[in-house]
Amino acid sequence: MKRASLYIPGFYLALTGLIYADTQPAEVKSGSNAELIATAEVPVSKPVPSLDALQANWTFAGIVVNENDERYQYYLEIQRNDKDLHAFATLINGTTKEVVLYEESDGQVDAADKASLKAGRIFLHYYPINDSWIFGVKSKENKGFNFKVDMLGLAETSSAKQQKLQSGVELQISQTGHLNGHLQTGSGSKEEFVTASKAWFRQVWANSSEAGKPLFMGVLCQFNDGSAFYSVNMKEPDAMKAAVAGWRNDQGEAVNMAQSVTVKEEKQGSWQIQISSPKVKLSLEDMLFDKTVNHRIILGLTKGMRPGFCAISKNDLSQISVDKTVS
Secondary structure (H helix, E strand, C coil), rough: CCCCCCCCHHHHHHHHHHHCCCCCCCCCCCCCCHHHHHHHHHCCCCCHHHHHHHEEEEEEEEEEECCCEEEEEEEEEEEEEEEEEEEEEEECCCCCEEEEEEEEEECCCCCCHHHHHHHHCCEEEEEECCEEEEEECCCEEEEEEEEEECCCCCCCCCCCCCCCECCEEEEEEEECEEEEEEEEEECCCCEEEECCCCEECCCCCCCHHHHHHCCEEECCCEECCCCEEEEEEEEECCCCCCCEEEEEEECCEEECCCCCEEEEEECEEEEEEEEECCCEEEEEECCCCCCCCCCCEEEECCCCCCCCEEEEEECCCCCCCCCCCCC
């Protein structure tokens, strides 16, 4: 099956180097193909408030498909607390239902380039000239991914809307535009070109000292039929919105849904997500249960009438809690 994509050879030759080198994106050199492509875009001046915040969390999650229509599920999160960064990334093979990659690392903010975040082998970079993000990871075993998502020209229903969760704490969550990039599942495998029509992008940040110690639980789900939903539940007594949720159909259009989403662990490593309207009940097994100690991030494939992928995260913006990999 032929799949439409936004693949640009000159640009992606440069981007592919991000994943298979242990460095961040190099600056675009004058006269390069990447510069010509970038300057062909209409420049935009779109502020990204989260990049100026001392406490912030950036998360990308979704499903990509290779040229053989095989699905991979991914999740990448970078959290900032003052000068410190903590990052988490994982990749799941949807066919074999195996965790291909699990990486967690720490880093420091580069004060000279606030649009580039790097913690160990995990990176996130924002390009304001065409309102796009590049993110990815490369592990020691030549496993990793390198994706680019576009935000420019998104429909009103898809574009991020800033919401105040509590005094001093803001949320922006949206489905991005087209995603494309590469992934590799090991030293013996070849790079695979993958695409997706959209991805979840969540930003939560504290923009003042009034924020205190923001605690929230987030849910990001992407289903195989193209529909998706998100939920953010604040754990603070002074939260202006105890819960924020949204559903998108396969075209990315907003669908009415209840704002209250119930998330509970039925037994060790087994989770259930329930929505009253539309009536949805999801079950998933935490695929990272045997890999982590504090189980702050739960990832799993959903079954039944809504097959797909869900990520549940328990976040504290006031600190970075380093998990330990179970050996």
